[in-house]
Amino acid sequence: MRINATDLQNAFGKYLALTEKEDIIITKNGRSVAKLTRYNEPDYFLIHEEALKYKTTRKISYEEYMELVESSDQRYELIDGEVYLLASPAFDHQVVLNEIAGYFYNYFKGKPCRSLTAPLDVRLFGYATKFEEDPNVVQPDIVVVCDEDKVNADNRYEGIPSLVVEVLSPSTKGKDMVTKLNLYMKSGVREYWIVDLAERSITHYAFSGERDIERLIILREDDIVRSPLFPGLEIRLPDLFEEIRPKTPKD
Known part of the structure; x- marks a missing residue:
């Protein structure tokens, strides 16, 4: 007409x-x-971290993912063609995250590597030879970057972190402990710390150069988490978790 x-x-x-x-x-x-003309919502299928039951078999492309990111104020991750909406973290999550970030900052200050906290897009491609073949975009809680030469002309990081830390939330536990574990391992990350606030524990993975699990330790109570990749980088768990507020019974 x-x-x-x-x-x-x-x-x-x-x-x-x-x-x-x-x-x-x-x-x-x-x-x-x-x-x-009529506006059609893009056919994205968002997997809200609180609603994994809405999972779909259709994978979206990296281009579709970027359209979504650029048109929204929300934070998202793209893993194996599925989009995850990142919920706002809880208070205790941020307290412990800041504690770890402080230890990392003091350790890496003046050293060739650098620790960075979310939000920072990390582009991974698993066993593929290039990002376009298997695009994944994640925002780990903390990354240790030793390849700053992989920051491109647009000031975007395109390397592989040496160490990744994820602090679990109830809504992210399955993704962090399974989906991201597999992605980090096969992408060439060398060390992965999973911090569990509820259990006051750290599950510590070290990956081999062949992209397999080389070491797995679950640390609790009075243990000390020590990095095999960065000698001298260590945190006593009692010092870390003492900052968490005690749980109070609900009325």
């Missing part, structure tokens, strides 16, 4: 409703100047 700009102005609601059936070409002085 073709209408002039005056008709559109006088009956905008009418023509807006008609876009459900057809496009509206708008003319001015006999020339086509614009088109009013």
Whole structure:
């Protein structure tokens, strides 16, 4: 349908409703100047971290993922063609995250590697030879970066972190302990710490150069987590978890 700009102005609601059936070409002085068309939401399937039951078999492309990211103020991750909406973390999560970040900052200050906290996009591609073949984008809680030469001209990091830390939330536990574990291992990350606030524990993985589990230790109570990759980087668990507020029974 073709209408002039005056008709559109006088009956905008009418023509807006008609876009459900057809496009509206708008003319001015006999020339086509614009088109009013129906807007279709992109066919993204968001896997909210609290609603994994809505999982779908359709994988989205990296281009679709970037369209979503650029049109939203939310934070997302792309893993194996599925999109995860990142929920806002709880208070205790941030307390412990900041404690670990403080230890890391003091250790790496003046050293070639650098520790960074979320949000920072990390692009991984598993066993593939390049990102385009198996695009994954994650935002770990903490990463240790030793390849700053992999920061591109747009100031985006495109390397592989040497060490990754994830602090579990109830809604992210399955993803962090299974999905991300597999992704980090096969992408070439060398060390992975999973911090469990509820259990006051750290599950500590070291991966081999062949991208397999080389060491797995679960640390609790009075243990000390020590990095095999960075000698001298260690944290006493009692010092870390003493910052968590004691649980109070609900009324």
